[in-house]
Amino acid sequence: MLVRYFTEASTYAHNIDDLFLLIAVLVGFWLIVAESVLFWLIFTFRRKDGRASQHITGEEKRHTRWITIPHFLVILCDIAIVIPAIMVWYNIKQNMPPADHTVRVYAQQWAWSFQQAGPDGLMGTPDDILTVGDLHVVVNTTYHFDLMSRDVVHSFAVPSFRLKQDALPGRTISGWFRPNRVGTYDIQCTQICGIGHALMAGHVIVETPQAHAAWLKRESSLSAAHAAAALPARSPESSAMAEVRR
Amino acid sequence: MSTASKPISNTRSASGIPSARLITWWVIASEILIFGGLIASYVMHRIGHPEWRAAAEHTNTYAGAFNTFVLLTSSLFAVLAFKAADSQNGPRAAKLLRLTSLGGFLFLIIKGFEWTHDIHEGFVLSSGGFWSYYYTVAGLHGLHVLAGAIIMLFVAADAAKNQELQRVECVGLYWHFVDIIWIFLFPLLYIAK
Amino acid sequence: MTTESHVHHPNYVKVWAALVVLLILSVLGSMSSIRAAVLIAAFGVALVKAYLVARNFMHVGVEKKWIPYLLVVCLAFVAILFAGVAPDVMNHSGLHWENNAAKHAVESGTQSAPPKHE
């Protein structure tokens, strides 16, 4: 159902979409039943001359069962929702499949920057690739991300991946995604972060391995010169940056 | 002043507890949550940050202990004032309430000296996590002491004329509550090091 | 207004004397070098003192039953708040997250023992 509104481009996107559909069916059923009963009662029991209202306390068993039966059905529906909801949550937020690559994501007012291992495949070495705004990833590859913020609370959201995670200053929060569709997708900041909130866009570019290798080659020759002066890796230093801003 | 000029709503007591005492209990209940939220925040930070101990070493346990003694004693006067009011002895209740109030001001004076000393040592509100909580929690408590001590003087003025004696008990309840908060703040700020 | 007394007045001076003795106990306890003893003395005594004040000065025992319940419920809400917040704030790491700033503060704070003056 959600895919009609937004492309699915990660492996767990359809889990969320299926859960959305399940909830939509269950609550939709209840909504339709309840609204129908409401309107049926309004039309059936409109005021008519010669017909007085009935005196029903709603405390006798033959009346209360009209409430208790739906009450238990609602509990059943809740259980039917809560179990898959937790399963989807577990799958996305708690269980991390082994990573092929790791990427560090830095949020700051008002840009995204990314740090990936360079050709040597190791993070934290001088040949790391640093990009601002654009995140290049390989299709059908599992990525872990370490999310950090340099100033205020931001939220790293890639709607086509169905991915969203707030970035908190002082913390590193990890998660994962596995893109499964080549293309360019928006990165949003979904937590208000100051006047530039609407400008805090980025792109995640999902590429074939060949295209990615070409990009990597181009980028590593470019960035070798800048590597030393580039972004700090860990948050204590970046918090120091926040101090300077004050 | 007669009860007739009060609204009937004030004199009714369908719950079995007079309105004045009832509202005092509700105020205390809401204060539990204000102080509770603040103290809970402090405690979880304090446990998470063992390095705050170094800062906590600088608090003066004896000043805190003496202040506890002052508050406990003022609480005694407050409850004795209630006993006097209970036996319709307004002037005696007023005298005891003024002593209670005096205890409150003494508490604040000691606190003032203590804080002056802390500040001279270089510890101010923004000197770090412990000090921020130290001044905020104790300051909020101090404001309650100040408010109570002032209200008590007004109640005492009425009580001296044998008027509104039921208020003696209510202001006393509030005072004991402020006392209990301090009973917990004392170990939290001065002993746990 | 209240002519008939609703409480029985215990000997308040005795209660006060007990409170002062307890206060002295907790100060003495604080001199102990065993940290656990200090904390137990301090908070155990505080609980007893609070009970004595609530019981004898505030007369919660004589008040309608639901008043102490109300106060306990308020305390329970504080406990719920603590239970819900502590896993994130008191701990400095958890499942897939790490509070680097807090860890850094703990490390540098415990290493450099003398507090810095501003």
Place this chain on the structure above:
Amino acid sequence: MNTQVLHAEPGFFRKYCWSTDHKVIAMQYMFTGLIMALIGGYLAYVFRMQLGFPNQSVPGFGIVTPGRYNAVVTMHGSIMIFWVAMPLLIAAFGNFLIPLMIGCDDMAFPRINRLSYQIFLLSIVVLIASFFVKGGAFGGAWTAYPPLSASGAYNLTPEGATMWLLAVALEFVAFLLGGINFTVTTMNGRAPGMKMFDIPIVVWMIVLASIIFMASVGPLIAGAIMLLFDQTMATGFYDPTRGGDPLLWQHLFWFFGHPEVYVVLLPAMGIVAEIITVFARKKLFGYKTILYTAWSTGVLSFVVWAHHQFVAGIDPRMANIFTVTTLLISIPIAEMVFLYIATLYGGSIRLHTPMLWALAFIAEFMIGGVTGIFLGASGTDIYLHDTYFVIAHFHYTFVPIAIIAMFAGLTFWYPKMFGRMLNETLGKIHFWGTVISFNVIFIPLFMTGVAGDQRRVYSYAQFAEQMRPALQHLRTISTVALLVMLAFQVVFVINFFWSMRHGKRAEDNPWLSNTLEWTVSSPPPHGNFAELPTVYRGPYEYGLPGRALDYWPQDAPN
């Protein structure tokens, strides 16, 4: 001493500005709340215009810059919740109804009541003044997450942020005083014979709401003090580099923020209960069950708060607990709605304007309720969090609460408040215009939400996927519907003031209702009851077989 002398006619100032009469204070709260609703509506107009017709000068405002957009959105949220929903539903109706409905002459503490309104008014002065300080009004969202809210370097509205915080804190104090007063009045001031289960539901609900408010706001008051120090005294309570934690504020805020939803919901439910029983001529279905569901909702509301923070950086394992509790709370609320619907069965329904509003409340609130399930289920919340789906969801709860139920109550008790009847035709035009346009505003927003529109963004120009033309059409539809809805409010304003002078004179009991407020003259005199009533039965004895009248007032001996 200086307690007021009852039943004497005071001068204008003492009567309208310095009064301790609960009815006057109710009117003060009501008119203040309605004026604030106009301001809140104007702000909604400003940002909806920017979203519907991007980057054009908004008539009556000008160009909406990003900074102004943030401020406008923040103020809309804060005003509508703290200065519209709460004063109207709790303070205005609570003040007006509680003493009248429990058969008593005033609040237990009239001067505390007056103080409550004065502090409330002061909070508004501070809030409105914050629009005009350097940097403008606070622009960090009504949730005010630090570090954004804690530092002027981040939010660029340093003075506005502090004033916003002060205003909110003052408002809390005002409602603490008012709420405690309501509680004590209801517990102590009831007429002889009125037992616990003879109290009208609306009074119960306002008192429960006051208690929930009192129990939830404490930690946030503490948190607000800490944030204030962070802003002004350079402390680091929420600063991660100095031993603080930004998550602490989020927890303290939502520990209050979620119960707050029920603080405004319950009075709305109460108002609707009164109206459907009167206009369906039916006893409330399961009076006690409704109370039990309300109590359990109140208690459960304290253990669900972190569902606002699923993706906010809390430990993911905690989210599972909060998902379960969140879905749990749907049970009593669903049951309460079922009971309301069941009340209609076997009735003799008259569709006067108040009844239309009350029924619309039930119908619309259900949509708001079921869409909450999508957000309470942690799995789907990952995608929907902070999108327009959230906005549409909570407006489908808050608009029924603060607008629809408020109009229900206002049209129902208008004859008692002002002694005149409202015009039915104008009332129905206003009703249909408001309710239909309300749906047209927010159904498109559900769609833009699932299509990925994130919140609090003044322009989607940077986001190619949100620049799909279909989405812009939906945003424009929503904006146009808002204009229609605002235009229909003119009908209400005309009806309100015209009827006050020229409406049909209201009898004491125009709707043939049972509760005690209808036994006094319209409007009630100072001191309410000439002779204080005695209560013989519960408030909902309608359609009792074997009686000449189909209603049986609470104070009628037989």
